[in-house]
Amino acid sequence: MFATRNFAPRDLQLIEAALAAELAGRIADRGFATGISLADSCAIAERAESRARQMSVPVCIAIADAEGRPILFHRMEGSLPASTKLASAKAWTSAAYRMGTDELGCLAQPGGMLFGVGHTGSGAGNGSGEGQVVLFGGGIPCRVGGAVIGAIGISGGTVAEDMEIARYAIDGFPERRGTVPEEGRGL
Helix, strand or coil, X not given: CCCCCCCCHHXXXXXXXXXXXXXXXXXXXXXXXXXXXXXXXXXXXXXXXXXXXXXXXXXXXXXXXXXXXXXXXXXXXXXXXXXXHHHHHHHHHHHHHCCCHHHHHHHCCCCCCCCCHHHXXXXXXXXXXXXXXXXXXXXXXXXXXXXXXXXXXXXCCCHHHHHHHHHHHHHCCHHHCXXXXXXXXXX
């Protein structure tokens, strides 16, 4: 137990800075990424598009950070207009709920522990998909060291096709090798 002390604001700032530096050092020592960079996002999107082309499925690809904020959006020629919003919403949902959108959909069924989550009326209304909960597959969180560092959302094919493309995109990313998701478990 720590003794309670009255610290001066400057002392609290120094303690906070020291703790932040120590935690950052521990994360760096373990080689954990703290988030998905734009370069990471571009590499993941390139893999997603490559797989989608192999499958002849034009899709929209959205990559979000750990908070669900957009990092990258890519729309393949010929993709469905509705897929623009859905891909972003899938990325936001999987980042915000820390699970695959398909798993969330199962938990949101009648009798499920999250029943009603998709009917909350939440929606940002800004066209980004942020705030819109999606309850079917195509959104997968990306984890490193157990922590969610971002998410991918794919839309344009069937649910199974979207999930396959999302898994392929993240599975082939070298820094995340060995973190292929089980059904609905995310990375």
